[in-house]
Amino acid sequence: MIKPQPFELKCTQCGWSKTFAPASDVLHPGQDLVASCPKCGNEELEHKAVGAVKGLLAEIRGKF
Numbered sequence: 001m002i003k004p005q006p007f008e009l010k011c012t013q014c015g016w017s018k019t020f021a022p023a024s025d026v027l028h029p030g031q032d033l034v035a036s037c038p039k040c041g042n043e044e045l046e047h048k049a050v051g052a053v054k055g056l057l058a059e060i061r062g063k064f
């Protein structure tokens, strides 16, 4: 089973952002995803995978 990658949605207009870490590969719209920015309603959200960075941070923390 492939573990879903956490990702971040960021609004390019007002700077709102939220990290989503789906528990399964099934996404529930309105719960695990938002179609538009809850602050300004912008629908052009930047979708960014954060798995690599978060994984790297966890790795660094484990060493100290």
Ligand SMILES: [Zn+2]
Residues within 6 Å of the ligand: 011, 012, 013, 014, 015, 016, 037, 038, 039, 040, 041, 042
């Ligand atoms: Zn916004």
